[in-house]
Amino acid sequence: MSGELSPIDRAKFIAAKRSIQYVEDGMRVGLGTGSTAAWMVRCLGELVRKEGLQITGVPTSTRTAELAKQVGLRVASLDEAKWLDITIDGTDEYDANLNLIKGGGGALLQEKIVATASDQMIVIADVSKQVEQLGAFPLPVEIIPFGWQTTKTLIEETLINLDVMGRSSALRLDRDQPYRTDEGNYILDLHLRRIGNPRQVSLVLNQIPGVVENGLFIDICDIVVIGHCDGMVELRDINNGTVTQDRIEIAESDNLFSDM
Numbered sequence: 533m534s535g536e537l538s539p540i541d542r543a544k545f546i547a548a549k550r551s552i553q554y555v556e557d558g559m560r561v562g563l564g565t566g567s568t569a570a571w572m573v574r575c576l577g578e579l580v581r582k583e584g585l586q587i588t589g590v591p592t593s594t595r596t597a598e599l600a601k602q603v604g605l606r607v608a609s610l611d612e613a614k615w616l617d618i619t620i621d622g623t624d625e626y627d628a629n630l631n632l633i634k635g636g637g638g639a640l641l642q643e644k645i646v647a648t649a650s651d652q653m654i655v656i657a658d659v660s661k662q663v664e665q666l667g668a669f670p671l672p673v674e675i676i677p678f679g680w681q682t683t684k685t686l687i688e689e690t691l692i693n694l695d696v697m698g699r700s701s702a703l704r705l706d707r708d709q710p711y712r713t714d715e716g717n718y719i720l721d722l723h724l725r726r727i728g729n730p731r732q733v734s735l736v737l738n739q740i741p742g743v744v745e746n747g748l749f750i751d752i753c754d755i756v757v758i759g760h761c762d763g764m765v766e767l768r769d770i771n772n773g774t775v776t777q778d779r780i781e782i783a784e785s786d787n788l789f790s791d792m
């Protein structure tokens with residue numbers, strides 16, 4: 533079954549499979565959202581089924597909650613779990629400092645809350661997510677629907693004073709309607725092209741009335757697990773300053789794909 537995966541899905545799966553080695557019996561685990569995180573949830577389900585670990589998963593979206601239940605994970609809300617040992621999530625971009633752009637899948641708010649409420653955040657990615665400077669991926673900003681056009685104008689005007697290359701923004705759509713997050717909010721995608729000072733941009737955006745949260749994750753990620761389609765994995769730990777390599781084999785018994 534695994535032989536049918538595209539190279540990019542293989543790389544995502546490899547990263548996901550390696551990342552669950554950080555999960556130990558009894559842990560409360562934040563479950564990210566997106567295609568890479570979905571591999572991780574399936575791998576975790578498999579681990580729990582095979583080894584009987586007692587894991588509590590805190591999902592970052594309704595999509596992830598559904599998948600987690602489907603693969604047999606025990607699911608709790610963040611308020612039930614209170615604090616988490618680890619969160620494993622995907623990303624849209626990461627830089628050398630392990631700062632991230634997230635929210636391509638629209639779940640940035642819950643993802644940021646859950647990751648911040650965790651002792652450790654592990655990001656799983658394929659190498660295409662690695663950038664020298666953040667900003668090529670449009671920065672998602674969650675805003676409340678009330679007065680959204682005013683909020684959009686305020687954001688674009690604020691960007692004039694910031695070290696970014698582009699300033700246009702677009703309301704995210706779901707067919708011809710505004711995309712709604714799990715909280716019922718809208719998302720503006722900011723086409724900044726290059727973000728010179730991500731910390732400043734994040735702080736300034738969150739000061740604007742109507743902005744709920746932005747997709748810049750600054751000093752939140754501890755480790756990035758980068759999967760390659762040939763099975764090689766690179767582990768970058770920002771706290772230890774280490775870069776190590778490992779190898780993951782995809783076994784034919786990795787029967788994680790029957791529900792896809």
Ligand code: 5RP
Nearest residue numbers: 566567568622635636637639
């Ligand atoms: C969802 C996210 C995802 O982690 C991000 O979009 C990466 O997704 P994928 O693993 O499908 O490339 O932030 O809000």
